[in-house]
Amino acid sequence: MNRRQLLASLPVVFTASSFVAESKLRVAVIGHTGRGNYGHGLDTMWLKIPASEIVAVADADDQGLKSELKKLKVEKGFADYQTMLAEVKPDIVAIGPRHIDQHRDMLLAAIQAGVRGIYIEKSFCRSPAEADEIIAAADKAGTKIAIAHRNRYHPVLPVIAKLLQEGVIGRVLEMRGRGKEDQRGGSLDLWVLGTHLFNLATYFGGAPQACSATVMQDGRPITKADVKEGDEGIGALAGNEVHARFELANGVPLFFDSVQNAGVKEAGFGLQIIGTKGVIDFRIDKEPVAHLCAGSPFNPALKEPRQWLPITTGGVNKPEPIPNLGSQVASHETAGLDLIAAIRENRAPLIDAVQGRETIEMVSAIFESHRLKGQRVTFPLQTRVNPLTLL
Numbered sequence: 001m002n003r004r005q006l007l008a009s010l011p012v013v014f015t016a017s018s019f020v021a022e023s024k025l026r027v028a029v030i031g032h033t034g035r036g037n038y039g040h041g042l043d044t045m046w047l048k049i050p051a052s053e054i055v056a057v058a059d060a061d062d063q064g065l066k067s068e069l070k071k072l073k074v075e076k077g078f079a080d081y082q083t084m085l086a087e088v089k090p091d092i093v094a095i096g097p098r099h100i101d102q103h104r105d106m107l108l109a110a111i112q113a114g115v116r117g118i119y120i121e122k123s124f125c126r127s128p129a130e131a132d133e134i135i136a137a138a139d140k141a142g143t144k145i146a147i148a149h150r151n152r153y154h155p156v157l158p159v160i161a162k163l164l165q166e167g168v169i170g171r172v173l174e175m176r177g178r179g180k181e182d183q184r185g186g187s188l189d190l191w192v193l194g195t196h197l198f199n200l201a202t203y204f205g206g207a208p209q210a211c212s213a214t215v216m217q218d219g220r221p222i223t224k225a226d227v228k229e230g231d232e233g234i235g236a237l238a239g240n241e242v243h244a245r246f247e248l249a250n251g252v253p254l255f256f257d258s259v260q261n262a263g264v265k266e267a268g269f270g271l272q273i274i275g276t277k278g279v280i281d282f283r284i285d286k287e288p289v290a291h292l293c294a295g296s297p298f299n300p301a302l303k304e305p306r307q308w309l310p311i312t313t314g315g316v317n318k319p320e321p322i323p324n325l326g327s328q329v330a331s332h333e334t335a336g337l338d339l340i341a342a343i344r345e346n347r348a349p350l351i352d353a354v355q356g357r358e359t360i361e362m363v364s365a366i367f368e369s370h371r372l373k374g375q376r377v378t379f380p381l382q383t384r385v386n387p388l389t390l391l
Contacts, residue, residue, distance in 0.1 A: 024053040025116070025340060028090035029072070030081045030106055031057065033064020036097030036232065039121035042148060043072060043096055045332035051340050052092065058084040081106060085113035092339070095120040101233030104130045107145070111137045117144040117343045119336060123195045124356030126235045128364055129384035131357035138353055146339040146349035147356040149199040151282070153334040154289055155322065156313050157203065160280060163316070164204070168292065169275030175201050175254045178268035185260030186240035187215060188231060190366065194242075194256055195359040196284050197271050199351065202358060204273060206249025211365035212376045213244035222370065224391040236388040244366045256366075281308070287326030292316055 027046045031038040038044075046052045054074050058081035059065035069077045078084035085093070093110040095103065095118060103125045110118050111134075118138075124147055125131050138145050164172065177197035179189030202208065215238065217226045222238040230237025240260035248254055262268065271282040278294040288310040295306060312320040328334050335351070342349040361379060367387040369377045383390065 024051055025091040025343070026055045026088070027052045027092045027094060028056045028058070028084055028088050028115075029054060029068075029094045030084075030096060030110075031059045031064065031068060032097040032099070032102065033059055033061035033067075035060075036099035036102065036121070037064075038068070038096035039098050039148065040150075041331060042094045042119060042121055043068065045119075045336050046094065047072065048331055048333045049336045049340070052336065055090060056084050056088045082109050082113075085109055085115070089113065090115055091343070092117045092119065094118075097121065099233030100124075100126055101235065104134060107134050108137055111141050111143045114141065115143060117146070117339050117349075119146050119148065119332070119339055120356075121148050122356075122359075123191055123234075123363075124353070124360050126233075126360075127384060127386050128357060128361045128381055131353070131360050132384065135353045135357060144339060144342050144349055145353040145356070146335060146342070147199075147351045147353070147359075148332060148335065149196055149351050149355075149359075150329055150332055150335055151196060151284055151289060152199055152203060152351045153338060154329050155325070155334075156289060156311060159313055159315065160290055160311060161204070163280070163292070163311070164273070168278065168316075169273065169280060169294075170277030172252050172273060172275045174274050175205060175248075175252060175271060176274065177201060177254065177256045177271040179256075179258035180269040181258050181260065181262035183261060184231075185258050185262060186217075186242050187237050187258075187367075188234070189258040189260075190242050190256070190363060191230070191234050191237070192232065193269060193284075194258065195363065197256065198254075198359045198362045199355060200271055200282060200284075201246075201254045202248065202355075204250075205252045205254060207358065208246050208248060208254075208362055208365070208379050210247040210376050210378045211244060211362065211369050212374055213242065213366040213369040214374055215239035215367065215370040216241035216243075222391075227388050227391060236386050238388055242366060244369070246362065246365075280311070285330065287330075288312055288320070289329075 029043045056076040057068050058078040065077045093115050095106045179193045215222050226238035242258045244256045246254040273280045281291045290311040291308040309317040314321045338350045371387045
């Protein structure tokens, strides 16, 4: 990705006042209490956006639906989301459940119902094949799909892009990401949290070109006997240790690792861009989201102590000039406003279904490389189903 392409893809900060003269878009919320619930606030986010109005909720769990209607102060509730879509005919659908085995059917139902936009919890879906089907349907219907990788909407990213262009950390050598490495460490961590890191890394490094990887279970390579149904509706899953290397479009390699119960909880969850003269570190879902440590990361004998300086939209070690920025990003308000703008401007959302497919394909590439005994696999993947089903 060259500088012009990078800058063209940078986040734009929208505020509620950006849409004050426009009519409100009607939002219907789909959740499933006990099976992924409403994700990370994909229901309440619309209460913070005056340009939208929640008109209905669907939840197959009766008690969960009653609780949600009360929380959102909405009168129309449905046990079946397809009935809701047919009766309410919303402009936007928020698909909240974290259990991704439901995502394909919910997405296709919303697209077929003629909605203008969809905001969906990550991970996007279970396989590249599902993503292909969803994107084809959305393109035909003209439906805008936005993925809830909320860190990609953070307006500090243009600042960091400019710092990299100016050489603040010298020549960029590599990027490194780790999951939370708690009890989910390994393949589940890869699915649930690694997709956040992939989406962020490809923003700076461009699209993935190739991958080589190894997936382990208790210190040995996984086999067909290790494969079982994964949590959160992921489907076939195996491995409590993952080690992967991606080649990105700009030539910078991306490494991803996750080891179950590796150490202090969440200590490693994030992404580092490592250069010859320093490191830029991203702590996912934290504020400030990024810090700079100047100085060669390969020289421990520096005269001055190393300092991690926060990067804000105002610059390195500057106060954040945007009030309540962290809460706006964390609550998905920034993402919701971008989706509304995308609908009204007839453009792709900042993090669209194509990028959602890219993250799913990166996950699948890890398992495909392992299936082929560590072989380097290229993108787009030839295998469009979950490779673990082919072991």
